[in-house]
Amino acid sequence: MGIKWSREPFARPMGQGDMAERSISRFDDPGAYEAEFGDIGVNFTITGPGNFDAELLRLKLDHLVVMRLRESLPRIACISLAADRVFLSFPVGRVSLECDGLAFQSGQIAFHCLNQRMHQRSSGKFQWGLISLPIEQFAKNGAALTGQPILPPRSTRLLHPFGADLSRFQHLFQHACHLAAPANKLIEQPEVARALEQDMIHAVIHCLTGDGTESSSRARSNRTALMTRFETALRKSVGQKITLPDLCAEIGVAERTLRMCCHEFLGVSPMRYLLLRRLNKARAALRRADASTTSVARIAREYQFSELGRFAATYRAAFGEAPLTTLQRKA
Numbered sequence: 001m002g003i004k005w006s007r008e009p010f011a012r013p014m015g016q017g018d019m020a021e022r023s024i025s026r027f028d029d030p031g032a033y034e035a036e037f038g039d040i041g042v043n044f045t046i047t048g049p050g051n052f053d054a055e056l057l058r059l060k061l062d063h064l065v066v067m068r069l070r071e072s073l074p075r076i077a078c079i080s081l082a083a084d085r086v087f088l089s090f091p092v093g094r095v096s097l098e099c100d101g102l103a104f105q106s107g108q109i110a111f112h113c114l115n116q117r118m119h120q121r122s123s124g125k126f127q128w129g130l131i132s133l134p135i136e137q138f139a140k141n142g143a144a145l146t147g148q149p150i151l152p153p154r155s156t157r158l159l160h161p162f163g164a165d166l167s168r169f170q171h172l173f174q175h176a177c178h179l180a181a182p183a184n185k186l187i188e189q190p191e192v193a194r195a196l197e198q199d200m201i202h203a204v205i206h207c208l209t210g211d212g213t214e215s216s217s218r219a220r221s222n223r224t225a226l227m228t229r230f231e232t233a234l235r236k237s238v239g240q241k242i243t244l245p246d247l248c249a250e251i252g253v254a255e256r257t258l259r260m261c262c263h264e265f266l267g268v269s270p271m272r273y274l275l276l277r278r279l280n281k282a283r284a285a286l287r288r289a290d291a292s293t294t295s296v297a298r299i300a301r302e303y304q305f306s307e308l309g310r311f312a313a314t315y316r317a318a319f320g321e322a323p324l325t326t327l328q329r330k331a
Contacts, residue, residue, distance in 0.1 A: 021060040022180040022187065028052055030075075031284050040130075041080030045276050046283075047268075048074040048124070049320025059180040059187075061197040063137045066176045067130040068092060076121050076266050076273070078231055083115035086138040086152055088204065092127035092173075100156045100224055101264035107166055109159040109207060114152050117228045119265045129173055133201065145205045155221040161207040169203040176200065223261050226253060230262070234274060241304050244271055278303045279318050282311075286326040296323045 027033040033054045034042045046052065053072040058065065065085075081087045090109045091097045098121040099110045112118060114135065120128075133141075135152075142150035161169065176196060179187040186192055233250040247270060248255050262270045282303040289299065297308050300323070305311035315323045 022058065022182075024055065024057045024180070024182065027054045027056075029284075029287065030054075030280070039082050043078045045076045045078075045273070045280050046073050046319070047076060047276060049318070057177055057180050059176050061193055063134055064197045064200055065132045066173065066180070066200070068127065068173075068177050069130065070127045071122065072125050074123050076119060076268075076276070078117065078119055080117045081112055081115065082132075085132040085134055086114070087112045087116075087130065087132045089120070089128060089130045092129050095122075095126040095128075097122055097126065097128060098267070100220070100227070102156060102158050104158055107160075109161065109169075111153055111157040111159055111208060113154055113156070116156070116224070117231060118156060118224075119227060121265075121267055131173075131200070131204065133204070137201075141201050142205055142208075145202065146209055150205070150208055154218070155224040159207055159210070161210045165203070165206045165210050169200075169207050172196070172200045172203050223264070226251065226257070226261050227265050229253075230258065230270070234277065239302075239304070242274070275314070276318065278305070279315060282315070282323070283319060283326060286323055287329070289327055291328050294327070296327055299323075299327075 025036055027036070028051065030044045030046060030052055033052075033056065034044060036056050050073050055070040057068040059067075088109050088111055089097075089099065091104065091106050094106055096103060096105045098104075100118050100120075102110065104110060122128075139149055142148075178184060179192070179196065187196075229251045230247070233247055236250070237246075244255055244258075248258055251258065258270050262268065262273060266273050268276070282299055282305065285299045285302065286296070296312070300306075300308055300311045305314075312323055319326070
């Protein structure tokens with residue numbers, strides 16, 4: 001089970017050999033959805049029951065990439081951003097998100113640091129946007145519009161743009177999503193694509209330089225770095241049993257500090273997050289497996305669940321169905 005309704009792309013010349021592209025893809029499998037992010041590393045940990053459904057709309061202009069994402073289930077996402085691009089993320093519509101412990105709603109924008117690994121958390125069905133621009137283009141346009149360089153923050157910075165700047169940014173984002181629809185032919189005109197990109201870059205710069213911004217702190221930067229080490233330690237321990245003292249020794253942090261950071265960034269304890277990660281991996285394996293050649297017990301053992309009855313109960317509580325139901329479901 002993967003893409004339910006795949007992309008409808010097109011490409012056209014846009015200048016010096018570059019191409020503008022658009023696509024809309026829909027998914028019923030988190031793994032297939034993660035892979036669609038390309039050079040943005042994404043790992044979703046589903047935290048609530050229900051059928052997964054997601055849609056990813058992408059519009060790539062000459063330099064700017066605009067994405068709109070719709071998801072149906074609560075989850076924690078660990079997102080690794082590219083080092084050579086500047087990224088902004090934001091809720092779409094009247095929903096709220098948490099990014100690295102910062103709660104933000106419609107009308108607020110998260111400005112991310114370069115090469116950041118961030119934790120984003122949602123509590124249910126929602127939409128969000130992600131915009132990126134090469135660092136050299138960001139610096140060039142920022143200096144041209146403001147007369148001075150705009151530096152990416154050391155950790156996630158929450159922006160509160162003024163009314164006019166925010167309204168223009170939101171209008172242009174919605175316009176970009178409208179132009180990316182398969183039936184819309186207007187974006188095929190080079191002058192339309194160029195004007196849209198220029199207007200959106202200007203709108204982003206104005207939002208970043210508005211007075212209503214919230215500064216990032218050194219303490220938050222340190223907590224973000226700690227959570228990056230935490231994720232690295234979890235990846236190194238895949239397939240192994242690990243305890244909280246083991247994790248803390250690997251990271252070099254006190255248990256109390258790790259618990260506080262995980263509660264702030266993830267909304268759960270370190271060991272609960274690890275359990276959810278293992279449950280999600282087991283669910284993905286069950287979805288991929290052939291029920292005629294494998295068993296729930298085999299997959300449970302593979303992901304360090306030694307007691308089948310306890311695994312089945314925990315799995316049902318997390319995903320709303322028995323593991324055998326997942327295994328037997330036909331693609």
